[in-house]
Amino acid sequence: MTPPQGSRAQLEFGGPLGAAALMLLLPVTMFHLLLVARSGPARLLGPPPYLPGLEELWSPWALLLCLTWLGLQAALYLLPARKVAEGQELKDKSRLRYPINGFQALVLTALLVGLGVSAGLPLSELPEMLLPLAFAATLTAFIFSLLLYLKALVAPASALAPGGNSGNLIYDFFLGRELNPRICSFDFKYFCELRPGLIGWVLINLALLMQEAELRGSPSLAMWLVNGFQLLYVGDALWYEEAVLTTMDIIHDGFGFMLAFGDLAWVPFTYSLQAQFLLYHPQPLGWPLASFICLINAVGYYIFRGANSQKNTFRKNPSDPRVADLETISTATGRRLLVSGWWGMVRHPNYLGDLIMALAWSLPCGVSHLLPYFYFVYFTALLVHREDRDERQCLQKYGLAWREYCQRVPYRIVPYVY
Ligand SMILES: NC(=O)C1=CN([C@@H]2O[C@H](COP(=O)(O)OP(=O)(O)OC[C@H]3O[C@@H](n4cnc5c(N)ncnc54)[C@H](OP(=O)(O)O)[C@@H]3O)[C@@H](O)[C@H]2O)C=CC1
Numbered sequence: 001m002t003p004p005q006g007s008r009a010q011l012e013f014g015g016p017l018g019a020a021a022l023m024l025l026l027p028v029t030m031f032h033l034l035l036v037a038r039s040g041p042a043r044l045l046g047p048p049p050y051l052p053g054l055e056e057l058w059s060p061w062a063l064l065l066c067l068t069w070l071g072l073q074a075a076l077y078l079l080p081a082r083k084v085a086e087g088q089e090l091k092d093k094s095r096l097r098y099p100i101n102g103f104q105a106l107v108l109t110a111l112l113v114g115l116g117v118s119a120g121l122p123l124s125e126l127p128e129m130l131l132p133l134a135f136a137a138t139l140t141a142f143i144f145s146l147l148l149y150l151k152a153l154v155a156p157a158s159a160l161a162p163g164g165n166s167g168n169l170i171y172d173f174f175l176g177r178e179l180n181p182r183i184c185s186f187d188f189k190y191f192c193e194l195r196p197g198l199i200g201w202v203l204i205n206l207a208l209l210m211q212e213a214e215l216r217g218s219p220s221l222a223m224w225l226v227n228g229f230q231l232l233y234v235g236d237a238l239w240y241e242e243a244v245l246t247t248m249d250i251i252h253d254g255f256g257f258m259l260a261f262g263d264l265a266w267v268p269f270t271y272s273l274q275a276q277f278l279l280y281h282p283q284p285l286g287w288p289l290a291s292f293i294c295l296i297n298a299v300g301y302y303i304f305r306g307a308n309s310q311k312n313t314f315r316k317n318p319s320d321p322r323v324a325d326l327e328t329i330s331t332a333t334g335r336r337l338l339v340s341g342w343w344g345m346v347r348h349p350n351y352l353g354d355l356i357m358a359l360a361w362s363l364p365c366g367v368s369h370l371l372p373y374f375y376f377v378y379f380t381a382l383l384v385h386r387e388d389r390d391e392r393q394c395l396q397k398y399g400l401a402w403r404e405y406c407q408r409v410p411y412r413i414v415p416y417v418y
Pocket residue numbers: 246247248249304308311314315335336337338339343347348350351354382386390393394
């Protein structure tokens with residue numbers, strides 16, 4: 001058994017108490033949103049319309065569907081990849097290898113679903129199953145996190161994440177102990193981060209669009225916009241799959257309940273909230289406003305993609321001609337920090353772009369309800385907290401060089417505001 005590591009390091013998320021509260025609060029919030037979205041008043045801050053009994057939540061069919069979906073995505077992950085990428089250097093100086101075939105998995109899933117629908121698969125009935133499916137996904141995430149925790153007990157110290165090894169069972173279970181849990185070359189965190197949840201999210205959106213078409217003759221413009229924007233976001237994540245290898249989740253965070261639940265349940269069932277809302281609360285939207293919302297999404301996407309690609313290209317090869325002319329600060333670790341281009345505008349330009357897109361996803365739902373803005377509010381809180389965590393980690397990693405970066409680029413996410 002590996003001894004607890006970093007037990008004196010600063011605990012995140014409010015320590016064991018915070019972790020326990022989040023483990024309860026996150027699933028409760030997800031079910032609240034699912035129930036409220038289909039209720040008449042759709043009040044985000046009010047009580048849920050009713051409390052579902054176990055018979056409404058538990059369905060063996062939903063669990064079977066959930067496991068079949070995971071199995072299908074795992075099979076697609078194992079198909080030959082167009083490229084195998086190397087991850088960042090690990091503590092023991094080695095680098096892991098990752099298949100780059102996420103976009104291929106999305107296309108193959110679309111083909112399979114298309115074939116299924118033309119053969120009579122009742123996809124438009126999926127929205128009726130969201131509650132038991134979310135319950136099955138939560139159960140799966142919980143059991144999966146337990147297995148990951150047990151697996152970490154026999155992992156070598158070099159395989160453990162910098163956080164998540166405090167010695168406190170609840171905290172470590174929540175944050176995750178092992179950095180890159182794998183069986184042979186199958187990387188669980190990398191697989192879960194990009195495949196079942198993200199592709200599941202667009203599939204749920206599509207099912208909601210199809211049910212709206214059945215109910216009202218055709219999907220509304222607002223529903224098209226939400227589906228289109230979110231499909232672009234998911235397609236982009238899978239097209240630029242390699243960029244996920246330089247994100248905080250892959251480099252720093254262990255794989256525990258937070259990410260397992262986030263990837264497998266939270267993302268598909270709460271990120272599809274706008275489409276769920278629109279199915280039960282149709283909103284009129286004219287072309288002039290729709291064009292303006294498209295413009296907002298395009299601006300957000302331009303910043304998000306530009307910033308993420310610039311950092312990823314620079315981290316992979318600082319002499320790449322696309323980034324070689326950018327100004328940098330040297331650090332004691334040998335790595336450099338960008339201080340011009342997107343990363344000279346604010347310290348997290350990618351978060352700014354992501355937030356602008358989040359707003360564009362809610363706007364098609366009108367302003368009569370707060371509920372469709374849940375994602376924007378939650379995401380702002382998540383990114384502000386994430387930015388704070390990242391700052392602390394970078395200060396620890398880069399010391400004086402990070403302070404110099406903060407002086408030269410004083411704003412964190414929004415220029416002249418924050
Ligand atoms: N939709 C969603 O729910 C979520 C989306 N996201 C998105 O995921 C993406 C990745 O986010 P995240 O992993 O949090 O953070 P980043 O991709 O911004 O990664 C942060 C790391 O980038 C490196 N870095 C920071 N500043 C510089 C610089 N000036 N020059 C070079 N490298 C720098 C540092 O690592 P190092 O120096 O070690 O390379 C730092 O730890 C973002 O676009 C975010 O919006 C994130 C969370 C949730």
